[in-house]
Amino acid sequence: MEWTQIKVTCAHKDLDEVAAVMCMLDNGLMIEDYSDIEENLMSVYGELIDDSILHADKQKAAVSIFVPEEKNYPEYIAFLKERFAALSLQTDITIEGLEEEDWANAWRAYYHPVHIGERLVVVPAWQKYDAAPEEVTVLMDPGMAFGTGTHETTRLCAAMVEKHMPENARVMDIGTGSGILSLFALKLGAKSANAYDIDPVAVRVAIENAKDNGVENFRCGVSDLLAGVDLSEGPYDFAMANIVADILIRMSENVADYLKVGAKLVCSGIIEGRWQDVREAMEAHGLALCDEDSENDWKVLVFVKK
Numbered sequence: 001m002e003w004t005q006i007k008v009t010c011a012h013k014d015l016d017e018v019a020a021v022m023c024m025l026d027n028g029l030m031i032e033d034y035s036d037i038e039e040n041l042m043s044v045y046g047e048l049i050d051d052s053i054l055h056a057d058k059q060k061a062a063v064s065i066f067v068p069e070e071k072n073y074p075e076y077i078a079f080l081k082e083r084f085a086a087l088s089l090q091t092d093i094t095i096e097g098l099e100e101e102d103w104a105n106a107w108r109a110y111y112h113p114v115h116i117g118e119r120l121v122v123v124p125a126w127q128k129y130d131a132a133p134e135e136v137t138v139l140m141d142p143g144m145a146f147g148t149g150t151h152e153t154t155r156l157c158a159a160m161v162e163k164h165m166p167e168n169a170r171v172m173d174i175g176t177g178s179g180i181l182s183l184f185a186l187k188l189g190a191k192s193a194n195a196y197d198i199d200p201v202a203v204r205v206a207i208e209n210a211k212d213n214g215v216e217n218f219r220c221g222v223s224d225l226l227a228g229v230d231l232s233e234g235p236y237d238f239a240m241a242n243i244v245a246d247i248l249i250r251m252s253e254n255v256a257d258y259l260k261v262g263a264k265l266v267c268s269g270i271i272e273g274r275w276q277d278v279r280e281a282m283e284a285h286g287l288a289l290c291d292e293d294s295e296n297d298w299k300v301l302v303f304v305k306k
Contacts, residue, residue, distance in 0.1 A: 003066040004073045008080065009092040015061040018091060021083045021244070022063050024271050024297075025076050032062040072150045079151060082177055083269075085199045086225075086247045114150055117159035120184055125212055136162075138183045139212050141205075156293055156300035157242045157268035158184050164264050164291065164302055165190065169237035172196075172258060174225060174251070175269075179206030179218070181240050186215045190238070194230055196223035225251050226258060235259050240266040245274035252281040259305045264290070268300040275299040 010018045012033070019029055067073040077093060084091050113129050114122040123129040125141035154177075161181055165171070167189040173182040176195035185193050195218065197203050203220050210218040221228060225247065235258055241248060248267050259265060265287060270278055272294065279289055282303050291302035 002069040004069070005064050005066055005096050006073065006076060006080070007062055007064040007094045008084075009060060009062045009094070010089060012059050012061045014089050014091075015063070017087060017089060018061075018084070019063050021080065021087070021089075022065055024083075024244070025079065026065040026067070028065065030064040030066075032064075034058055034061075075150050078177070079153075082175065082197075082199060082202065083244050085197075086175060086243055114155070116155050117162040120158055120162055122180065136184065136187050138180060138187065138209075140178060140180060140209060141212065152295040152298040153242050153269045153300070154180060156295055156298060157181055157240055157266055160266045160268075160291065160293070160300055160302050161185055161238075161240060162188060164266065165238045170194075170233065172229060172236040172239040174223075174229075174239070174241040175243040175247075176206050176220060177202050177242070179209045179220060181242065182206070182218060182220075183210060183213050183215055185238070185240075186218060187213070190217075192217035193219070194236075195220040196225075196229060198222065198224050226254060229258060231258065235263070237263050238265075239263065240268070242268040244269045245271060245278050248278050249281040252278075252285050252287075254285075255282075256286040256305050261305055263305050265303045265305070266300065267303065268298070270299040270301065272297045272299055275301060 008018055008022065015033060019031065022029060067076055077095065080093060112124065116122065119135050121131060121135050121137045122140050123137050125139045129137065131137045158181060161184055165185055165188060168191045171182060171185045171190045171193040173193055173195035176182055176197045179195055182193035182195045195206055200222050203222050206220045223229060237260055239259060241251065255265065267278060278301060283289065286306055287303035288306050289301060290304045293300050
């Protein structure tokens, strides 16, 4: 079996947060941390210590995971980029000699039509797909943004959108990535979708995907969580946030202010061990858990504004 190494270099002070995010993808981490190596060790251990290690930048650290060949490693990279951006972490992601601009091309080798929920299908924009009459399809060219339907968090969230979103809803999508959830919402009958992401690349990709799908009433902009959300038409009928537990908890303090009474919020991107923390935070700020589901180590929670 062949493996692909994804290596994330960061400031040493951010090592724990970077490792925590990468644990969401794989528990087998390789950590490079040379902060404890002292210059005088050379006189004690001589040539046993490699010179590159001895003189490594003590202010930097690196975390690597190894992805098996059957997994979609570009999706992993997009996931990491989105989560690090949401946490305002400055990182450098490398992958066995591949340049960043090559990642988008790598999607095509791994990406095939994905069936989600009862009748949702994600179709690669470059492939022909004959949809059944009842199927709702979204054409997706993910580029450098997270969200193609192959990751558990996206599938779980999309299935809950299909299950819970009321027809003709005004939708808010926080951390939109590729825009996939908003596009499904619009094709399922939403009146409009306002999507936001902290990453300008994701915003550009989402807008391009919306054009490719011919949807109307889709708006997408750069925003740090709820900071730039448009409330000119009042609170929303439905919302989704496929981010990460710590960010969802931070957002819980005022997300209810953006929702109508009775509106539902789908929260995904939650690793199994953190779902109770997210639930407690949301319930402490006027939201009640009304549905949940899980896949592998990931959890999706649906809340309703009381």
